[in-house]
Amino acid sequence: MTELTTHLHDGDLAVFLIGARVNRPWRPDGWLPAFAAMGPMLRELWKDPSSGFLHARTTVDADLRGVTTIQYWRSVEDIYRYANADDHAHRPAWLAFYRRAKKVPGAVTIWHETYAVPAGGHESLYGDAPTPFGLARATGSIPATRRGRTARERIRSTAGPAS
Structure with missing residues (x-):
C-alpha cells in the first residue's frame, strides 16, 4: 500500500x-x-x-x-x-x-x-517518500489523512475554520 x-x-x-x-x-x-x-x-x-x-x-x-x-x-x-x-x-x-x-x-x-x-494557500502530497521532500523536508511531514483525502480537503484544512 x-x-x-x-x-x-x-x-x-x-x-x-x-x-x-x-x-x-x-x-x-x-x-x-x-x-x-x-x-x-x-x-x-x-x-x-x-x-x-x-x-x-x-x-x-x-x-x-x-x-x-x-x-x-x-x-x-x-x-x-x-x-x-x-x-x-x-x-x-x-x-x-x-x-x-x-x-x-x-x-x-x-x-x-x-x-x-498565506496560511491555507498551500497543500502537498508525497507518495512513498522514504525521506521528506520539498515543503515536507522544510517543515516536517505527517500522514496525509490528517489533512484530508483530496488536495481540495488538504488545502482547506490549512486555512483554518471556514467562515
Whole structure:
C-alpha cells in the first residue's frame, strides 16, 4: 500500500525561486562567478536558523544551460532582510554581479521569483517518500489523512475554520 504524507506547516510562508542561465558559454568569466556565488549564500543560510530560511534544493534546467534553486522561507520579509544585509554573502555577490555584467553584458541571465503564500494557500502530497521532500523536508511531514483525502480537503484544512 502506498504511504501518503503531506507537509506539517500550517501558517504563512514564502517560496523563492532563483536561477541563472548561461547565454554565452564561451564567456565563463561572465557566468561562472554567478553560479559560484550561490553555494556560499546557501551555506550561510543553512547555518543560521534565525534567518527565516527553511530549506532549498537546486535543479538543473531541461536545456542544461541553467539552474533553479527552490527555497522555502518563513516570510517574504525574511528574504528581503537577508538580501539587503551588508554583513551577509548576498549583497556583495549582487553588487559584484552588476559590476561584472557591465564588462560582459548578456553572458548570463539571473532571475528570481518570490511568492508570499498565506496560511491555507498551500497543500502537498508525497507518495512513498522514504525521506521528506520539498515543503515536507522544510517543515516536517505527517500522514496525509490528517489533512484530508483530496488536495481540495488538504488545502482547506490549512486555512483554518471556514467562515
